[in-house]
Amino acid sequence: MKPVFHKGKLTRWKDDKGFGFIRSSGSSQDIFIHITALKKNNHRPQVGDVICYQLKVDKDGKTCACNAFIEGVVSKSIPKTSSSRIEKETFKPKAKSSLIFEVLLLCLLPGLGALHFALTTFNAIPLILYPLMSFLTFVLYANDKSRAKQGRWRVPENTLHLCEFMGGWLGAFIAQKTLRHKSSKASYQAVFWVIVVIHIIFWSDWLFFGKRLVGLLLSSVFRG
CATH class of the missing domain: 2.40.50.140 (Nucleic acid-binding proteins)
Structure with missing residues (x-):
């Protein structure tokens, strides 16, 4: 039948x-x-x-x-030769250099701000928190993509955004570029870039406008 x-x-x-x-x-x-x-x-x-x-x-x-x-979507697996070709194109030297430039540009002000904060307040927690949270966030992105492929329960978006806000946004950016994950969803990207802008404005204020209120706020948070 x-x-x-x-x-x-x-x-x-x-x-x-x-x-x-x-x-x-x-x-x-x-x-x-x-x-x-x-x-x-x-x-x-x-x-x-x-x-x-x-x-x-x-x-x-x-x-x-x-x-x-x-309907309308071709249902087939990608041949191994195609996968190999895609992998080579994805990680070609030009793409790598472009990603490195973007990462350096994004982390310039926050990195300088965290370094200046550490030198002036003798508190290196922000300087340590950024790479630590970035690594954790990258791992969560990789885990979420793996879960998506296997049809398992996903990592909640609020959890990813919280890690980004806590300093892991740079790791999230690298994961989006290298893993091709969460990079095309408009609503997710909107929240992500708001978080990035908040961090950049925060450290720009610290570096160029000398707002000691920022220092007092950070000190109270990390000491508490």
């Missing part, structure tokens, strides 16, 4: 948790779909995508989608 496929539009999608709901035309019932039900493709599900799927009953007796694919 030929398998029956249904078609519907993705009306809700929780990317951090890897599941959503499909509504087919002429039906008011929403069908649950998990990321593992989708065949391999080069497109992350988004609200509005048209999904072709089969139905099955899970262990709890609920109807859900299986053997699904996104």
Whole structure:
């Protein structure tokens, strides 16, 4: 017997948790779909995508989608030769030098500010916190991307943003560029760059305007 496929539009999608709901035309019932039900493709599900799927009953007796694919998206694995070519293009010398320049440019004022703060207040915690939190944030990005590929529970975006705010934004920037993760989601990028600007303004104020209130605030925070 030929398998029956249904078609519907993705009306809700929780990317951090890897599941959503499909509504087919002429039906008011929403069908649950998990990321593992989708065949391999080069497109992350988004609200509005048209999904072709089969139905099955899970262990709890609920109807859900299986053997699904996104209409209009080629469902195939990338050949090993292509992957090798992409990897070489991604990490070519020009891309590396461009990333190094961007990193140096971004961390210039915060780095100088943290160094100046350490020399004038004899408190090196900000200078230590930046590389430490950047490393932790990079690891969280890598873990989140791995979870996304495996269809597992994701690292909450609020957790990533908190680590960025606590000094890990530079590690997040490097992860976005090298891992190609969280770099195309507009809402996420908006919050990320607000955090970066806050850090740059903060240290610019310390370096060029001599706001000792900033020093008192940092001292009270780190001593407390």
